[in-house]
Amino acid sequence: MGDAEAIAEVASVYAELEKRPVERSCTRLTECCQFKLTGKTPYLTAGEAMHTAAALRAAGVHRISEKKDGSCPLLQSESGRCLIYEDRPFSCRTHFCQAAGGPYARREVVDLIRKLEDLDYAVGGCGAQSLPAALKEALERPVAKHGVRATVSPRSRGR
Ligand code: SF4
Numbered sequence: 001m002g003d004a005e006a007i008a009e010v011a012s013v014y015a016e017l018e019k020r021p022v023e024r025s026c027t028r029l030t031e032c033c034q035f036k037l038t039g040k041t042p043y044l045t046a047g048e049a050m051h052t053a054a055a056l057r058a059a060g061v062h063r064i065s066e067k068k069d070g071s072c073p074l075l076q077s078e079s080g081r082c083l084i085y086e087d088r089p090f091s092c093r094t095h096f097c098q099a100a101g102g103p104y105a106r107r108e109v110v111d112l113i114r115k116l117e118d119l120d121y122a123v124g125g126c127g128a129q130s131l132p133a134a135l136k137e138a139l140e141r142p143v144a145k146h147g148v149r150a151t152v153s154p155r156s157r158g159r
Contacts, residue, residue: 001122003050003143009119010051013112017093020108030080032092036070042091044134045116046125053138055087064135073132089131090116 001009035041044052056064056074061083064073074083082088090112094104106113120127129137 001119003054003141006047006119006123007051007054010047010116013090013115014087014093017090017109017112026093028081028085030075030082032095033072033075033082034070035072040095042072042089042095042131043128044089044091044131045120045128046123046134046138047116047119048089049125049129049134049138050123050141052084052087052089052135053141055084056135056139057143059083063139064132066132073135091131 032038032040052074056062067073067075067077072082075081076083082092094109128134
């Protein structure tokens with residue numbers, strides 16, 4: 001499976017998730033982006049990491065650095081917003097935030113989790129990794145020549 005195909009598949013999983021009738025209200029408080037404070041870090045499958053890396057490259061970011069305060073490397077210090085909010089990973093959409101309604105029940109999204117796991121296998125991943133590690137690896141991958149950037153959201157700017 002090519003990068004563009006994998007990234008498009010991840011985008012379709014996120015689109016399907018948005019259609020689920022699960023009441024959630026993320027108001028971009030960014031509390032869940034404070035990994036050190038919450039003690040929780042999102043884990044990304046390889047396909048998600050490729051999708052997020054494509055969104056980062058589209059935003060002109062080609063490497064990430066650990067933050068001293070232990071927050072997500074994609075949380076912008078100046079604005080306090082997520083750099084790629086519209087393209088944020090599955091965990092950022094479904095876990096962590098009590099203010100947004102709490103974690104999704106596994107039964108509500110298990111089919112989508114399986115799709116992401118199958119995709120991880122298809123692209124040669126070895127299971128979900130923590131966001132910083134997964135993104136570092138994905139950003140170090142050579143960029144595919146065609147079609148990758150077109151599949152991430154053009155609205156992915158600022159949380
Ligand atoms: S990717 Fe974005 S939404 Fe997810 S933890 Fe990082 S800053 Fe927050």
